[in-house]
Amino acid sequence: MNELKLTEVKKHYGNKSVLDGVTVQLQPNTIYGLLGRNGAGKSTLLNIVTNRIPATAGSVTMNDRDVTNNDEALQQMYLMSEANLYNPRLRVNEIFKETARMYGGFNFGLASRLAHEFGLNVNARNGKLSTGYRSIYKLIVALCVPADYIFLDEPTLGLDANHRDLFYRTLMDTYAERPRTFVIATHLIEEIAHIIERLVIIKTGSVLVDSSVEETLAQSHVILGPQAEVAAYTAGLNVIGEESLGQLKVRYVYGALDDKILPDTVRIDGMDLQKLFIELTNEEGDEHVI
Numbered sequence: 702m703n704e705l706k707l708t709e710v711k712k713h714y715g716n717k718s719v720l721d722g723v724t725v726q727l728q729p730n731t732i733y734g735l736l737g738r739n740g741a742g743k744s745t746l747l748n749i750v751t752n753r754i755p756a757t758a759g760s761v762t763m764n765d766r767d768v769t770n771n772d773e774a775l776q777q778m779y780l781m782s783e784a785n786l787y788n789p790r791l792r793v794n795e796i797f798k799e800t801a802r803m804y805g806g807f808n809f810g811l812a813s814r815l816a817h818e819f820g821l822n823v824n825a826r827n828g829k830l831s832t833g834y835r836s837i838y839k840l841i842v843a844l845c846v847p848a849d850y851i852f853l854d855e856p857t858l859g860l861d862a863n864h865r866d867l868f869y870r871t872l873m874d875t876y877a878e879r880p881r882t883f884v885i886a887t888h889l890i891e892e893i894a895h896i897i898e899r900l901v902i903i904k905t906g907s908v909l910v911d912s913s914v915e916e917t918l919a920q921s922h923v924i925l926g927p928q929a930e931v932a933a934y935t936a937g938l939n940v941i942g943e944e945s946l947g948q949l950k951v952r953y954v955y956g957a958l959d960d961k962i963l964p965d966t967v968r969i970d971g972m973d974l975q976k977l978f979i980e981l982t983n984e985e986g987d988e989h990v991i
């Protein structure tokens with residue numbers, strides 16, 4: 702399996718730094734969630750990895766070879782994004798054939814089944830499709846293309862709840878049949894929480910978290926109890942946010958808890974990914990150690 706590595710990737714637009722040294726090794730056959738607030742640099746990163754835009758510095762390598770203008774490596778990657786790369790006059794079935802030609806293969810049987818399930822007319826012209834159906838044909842391409850790395854930038858844009866559900870189920874089915882790496886950039890954290898295995902969170906152009914979902918959740922705690930006890934218990938821990946509920950205090954902790962004895966009045970719960978993401982990327986509640 703091909704190894705894809707990003708090393709110290711930077712991107713500047715004029716004086717503005719969008720990516721500030723991103724180093725990530727994407728593991729084979731793994732479903733990633735790529736999370737970040739608006740403008741964090743997710744799309745920029747995916748466009749650099751797939752050679753659509755150049756990095757200002759750093760490298761992206763597949764099997765230790767730079768991917769820039771490396772057709773062999775680029776054939777192993779497919780980026781589905783809002784950008785409309787195909788001629789608006791092309792019909793959907795022509796796009797499937799064009800993709801097969803570019804990638805040296807395509808699962809036409811699956812594409813035809815999915816088009817039927819999603820209610821997509823494969824004879825319709827690209828330029829005449831609604832936003833939702835444009836996302837749908839691109840998703841079908843992403844699921845049927847024989848590449849090892851599939852990048853999905855806001856894949857469910859414009860899809861109704863039924864179609865989003867169908868997409869996630871189909872993704873899991875095709876992943877079970879033919880494992881490969883998916884990197885899903887999205888703001889719909891709750892929807893992908895149950896399918897992703899690893900998590901990359903970007904904040905202002907840098908990687909804040911690169912870990913398995915399991916490890917990340919094991920490090921994410923909600924500490925709840927009376928103000929003074931919670932403050933004493935969390936002193937020295939990595940508190941990433943807090944809230945007060947009358948006499949009660951909630952502190953969100955990301956990282957190891959120490960060996961202090963937990964008072965009877967204080968409770969520790971787990972935190973879900975969405976809450977963790979909000980607290981980690983909140984501007985006011987930035988990471989701080991008390």
Ligand SMILES: Nc1ncnc2c1ncn2[C@@H]1O[C@H](COP(=O)(O)OP(=O)(O)OP(=O)(O)O)[C@@H](O)[C@H]1O
Nearest residue numbers: 714717719737738739740741742743744745746888
């Ligand atoms: N061509 C460009 N010229 C100048 N600035 C750009 C260009 N493309 C992106 N940017 C800026 O780079 C930053 C990161 O944008 P990017 O689209 O990568 O973020 P994102 O994390 O995908 O955001 P969102 O979740 O809102 O889609 C933004 O501030 C954006 O305005």
